[in-house]
Amino acid sequence: MLSSQTLSGADRPVVAAWAADCAERVLPLFEAAAPDDDRPRDAIARARAFARGELTTSGEIRRRFGAGRAAHSASSPAGVAAARAAAQASGVAHMGAHALGAAAYAARAAGLRPSAPPDAVDREIEWQLRQLTPEARSALSLLPLLGQDAAGPLGPGLLSTGELGSIIRALQAGIRP
Numbered sequence: 665m666l667s668s669q670t671l672s673g674a675d676r677p678v679v680a681a682w683a684a685d686c687a688e689r690v691l692p693l694f695e696a697a698a699p700d701d702d703r704p705r706d707a708i709a710r711a712r713a714f715a716r717g718e719l720t721t722s723g724e725i726r727r728r729f730g731a732g733r734a735a736h737s738a739s740s741p742a743g744v745a746a747a748r749a750a751a752q753a754s755g756v757a758h759m760g761a762h763a764l765g766a767a768a769y770a771a772r773a774a775g776l777r778p779s780a781p782p783d784a785v786d787r788e789i790e791w792q793l794r795q796l797t798p799e800a801r802s803a804l805s806l807l808p809l810l811g812q813d814a815a816g817p818l819g820p821g822l823l824s825t826g827e828l829g830s831i832i833r834a835l836q837a838g839i840r841p
Contacts, residue, residue, distance in 0.1 A: 668808050669816030671760025675803035681715035682800045683753035683766035684708050686792050690746040690773040697743025704750035711753040719757065745773035752817075761807050761817045763800075767792045768823060768831040775827075789831060793838040804839045 671679065687708050694704050713719045738744045749772075752765035771792065775785035796804070810818050810832050817823050823832060 667759070667815035668813055669759055669761035669818055671803055671806060675806070676756055676760045677715045677717060678799045679760050679763040679803050680711045680753065680756040682796060683756050683763040684711040684715065685795050686767040686770040687749040687753040690749055690770045693742040693773050693777055694738055694746035697738040697740040701737045704747045707750040707754035711756060714757045742773045742776035745769050745776055749773060759816055760803065763804065764807065764832050764835055765817050765823050767835055768828045771831045772827055785831065789834050789838070792835065801839055809836055
């Protein structure tokens with residue numbers, strides 16, 4: 665039985681496009697911190713290609729960790745978070761809930777950028793919610809609330825605690841008015 669966090673084969677491409685948008689918005693923070701590492705840019709491009717139906721789930725499952733490893737080459741906390749946003753976006757092919765992880769890490773990166781205003785995270789969440797198509801909003805509303813399903817990224821773990829957990833809760837509140 666698939667986890668409810670997986671989403672259907674039709675819904676994952678829809679949310680992959682949104683996750684790529686979220687991650688791409690903060691990609692310059694990674695590229696400034698690690699200009700010679702193209703793994704996050706490649707992960708975002710793969711998420712977009714998956715959204716267009718050009719890549720398969722099985723192929724992306726094998727490649728989804730590259731951008732996450734790129735976080736080690738970033739020289740700033742914002743760059744690390746931006747790399748993780750790209751990695752989460754590429755993970756949507758495997759499990760739709762990673763779209764919320766991509767958005768959460770992107771919002772975190774926005775808040776960590778140099779000279780970020782105090783409300784940078786909130787502004788990023790608002791931007792992300794405005795980018796949702798009705799189809800993506802509908803698909804993401806099918807995901808369990810953070811912490812209610814242990815079989816995936818929205819279960820106990822890194823995404824469900826601290827700032828990332830707060831961001832995902834805010835996103836889910838905005839998705840499910």
